[in-house]
Amino acid sequence: MSDAATMSPGGRALNNSLVMTARSLRLSSRNVDAVFTSLMLPIMLMLIFVYLFGGAISTGTGEPYVAYVVPGVLLLCAGFGSSGTAVSVNEDMKGGIIDRLRSLDVAGAAILAGHVASSAVRNVVSTVLVLGVALLIGFRPTPTLPGALAAAGLLLAFIIAISWLAAAVGLLTGSPEAAGAFSFFMMFLTYPSSTFAPIATMPSWIHGFAYNQPVTPVIESLRGLLLNQPVGTDPWVALAWCGGILLVAVGLSGRLFRNRTA
Amino acid sequence: MSPERPLEVADPERRTRAISAIGLEKSYGRGDRRVKVLDGIDLTVERGTVFSLLGPNGAGKTTAVRILATLADADGGTARVAGYDVRTQRRQVRRAVSLTGQFASVDEKQTGEENLRMMARLGGLSRPAARRRAAELLERFDLTAAGRRLTGTYSGGMRRRLDLAAGLVGEPEVIFLDEPTTGLDPRSRQELWRVVRDLSAGGSTVFLTTQYLEEADQLADRIAVLDGGRLVAEGTAAELKSRVSGHRLDVVVADAAAYERLAPLAVQRSADTLTLGLPTDGTATRVRALLDEIDPERRDVVSFTVHSASLDDVFMALTGRAKTTKEPTHV
Structure with a gap:
């Protein structure tokens, strides 16, 4: 173990996080049905809304409905994808693997970071696939280059924030099934937002929540950036939400990890 | 074992004692449901010996092992393992010990080789060194042929051997085995006993818990009997037998x-x-x-x-x- 002894603490944490990421990706690649499901659901929802409901929804933007709905579907996809993280974190905590990792002096943060990083990689792949399908059914984004980069960065920030939140949920829940319910939470969070229909068309009592929940500014920003429309302060509000969620999730998961392994 | 050994190092205990624990206490639950799992146990294990903590289900064996391996904190008492304090020198203890518990500590969806390489990398070995170490361990535990199969397909005995191998990537001084043969068929049990004897012959200190009296008799230099959170006896198998x-x-x-x-x-x-x-x-x-x-x-x-x-x-x-x-x- 001379290598471990000579490695700096930071180097060791990075090394362990990378090894844990590789593990998590390898496990995902052998759990194709779960990854496939988390990819198929958003695509199906997109097709259903575009072809079945979209015709009846007036977004008041003059754009085809597919242009309106794609940003929300990308978020939905990230939500489903990250719920896999909740499940695998929960499974890790139940098995003997966590004791083995702790015996090897792998920090809880490195274990969770591995899950979150692999979730980010999975989500980037599924985002590309969803965008591909969207392009096939008539989505024609017209972003500027900075706009496209900003949209990608914002989506990545959102993915990382909710993946870490999913990790905390995985630590909080008692079973993989309960942890999997995180995907429902994400799905229902997108309904009272501007994902599928403009908030202005919803009953007024829900406006307060719908306008001020984290999903809405992210979607509004993505929509504006992808369609090259003015976005106002939405991207900053969205970034603040992502940062806030990330901070809370990291703090909470650290605490939960210590409690569960005490 | 000999206490008369010349003490030429600064920390004499580290030379002779692999484990020394005094007054370990641990309770779980709260309020009326609080249950004392360990009620003040003292343990001393000399380096290079096999020590067995023997007791029925629920006696507190797993708790004792987890405390010694730094995976749980004692409510009271102190313990030094491999010369380090389990509370204040957790990192050093972890580097010096390995724990193989009752539950599989490897990923079913990774092959045996992938699991071992991952552990070796986490132990700080470079990629090529980790590959070599994994191959060595597979060979030593007679798993080379199964190395490229997902461990989910392994038999109970193979899985237990892989668990044990995973604990040895860091060449630990003290090896904790928590009920290593529970649930194994007689042949796998014999194989595991052989492994424990090999480890001991190689100079490692082995601390194993068991509920099987014969297992302690077969493997251990010294045996401590744990019942209801207290040690009720300690000695060699022969000494214990002479007490009845x-x-x-x-x-x-x-x-x-x-x-x-x-x-x-x-x-x-x-x-x-x-x-x-x-x-x-x-x-x-x-x-x-x-x-x-x-x-x-x-x-x-x-x-x-x-x-x-x-x-x-x-x-x-x-x-x-x-x-x-x-x-x-x-x-």
Whole structure:
């Protein structure tokens, strides 16, 4: 173990996080049905809304409905994808693997970071696939280059924030099934937002929540950036939400990890 | 083992003691439901020996091991493992020990080789070094052929060997094995015993928990008996056996009435077969006298056998509980 002894603490944490990421990706690649499901659901929802409901929804933007709905579907996809993280974190905590990792002096943060990083990689792949399908059914984004980069960065920030939140949920829940319910939470969070229909068309009592929940500014920003429309302060509000969620999730998961392994 | 060894290093304890624990306490739950799992146990394990913590389910064995391996905190007491304090020098302890628990500590969806390479990388080995170490361990545990299969497809014995191998990537000084053979078939158990003997021959200190008396007898230099969170005895297998009468007279009685009448005298009972085990020194005079004493009418005892005392008898004598055996202790 001379290598471990000579490695700096930071180097060791990075090394362990990378090894844990590789593990998590390898496990995902052998759990194709779960990854496939988390990819198929958003695509199906997109097709259903575009072809079945979209015709009846007036977004008041003059754009085809597919242009309106794609940003929300990308978020939905990230939500489903990250719920896999909740499940695998929960499974890790139940098995003997966590004791083995702790015996090897792998920090809880490195274990969770591995899950979150692999979730980010999975989500980037599924985002590309969803965008591909969207392009096939008539989505024609017209972003500027900075706009496209900003949209990608914002989506990545959102993915990382909710993946870490999913990790905390995985630590909080008692079973993989309960942890999997995180995907429902994400799905229902997108309904009272501007994902599928403009908030202005919803009953007024829900406006307060719908306008001020984290999903809405992210979607509004993505929509504006992808369609090259003015976005106002939405991207900053969205970034603040992502940062806030990330901070809370990291703090909470650290605490939960210590409690569960005490 | 010899305490007279010359002390030429600054930390003499580190030279001779692999584990020393004083007054370990641990409780779980809160309020009225608070249960004391460890109630002040002291342990000393010399370097290079095999030590067995023996006790029934729920005695606190796993808790003791987890505390010593730094995976749980004691409520009270102190412990040093490999010369380091488990509370204040957690990192050093972790580097010096490995724990193989009762639950699989490898990923089912990774191959044996991938699991070991991952552990080696986490232990700080470079990629090529990790590859070599994984190959060595697979070879040593007779898993080379299975190395490229997902561990989900392994038999119970293979999985346990891989678990053990995963614990050895860092070449630990002290190896904790928590019930290493529970649930294994007799052949896998024998293989695991061989592995433990090899580890010990290689100079490692092995601390194993077991509920099988024979396992402790077979493997351990010293045995401590844990019951209800307290150590009720400690010594070599021979010392423990000498603490009870050397032999046991097993009698098969004629009916339930006789069984009930004689049961309080017995250290071992089996109602199904109407068999009772009574302590004796094994001499013909005493056996004859004992038979006359328990069955003066020569009606109740149908047959008898005399055994030398097993650790089972020791355990029962120490804990004051006769175990009702429906099956013989495992082989």
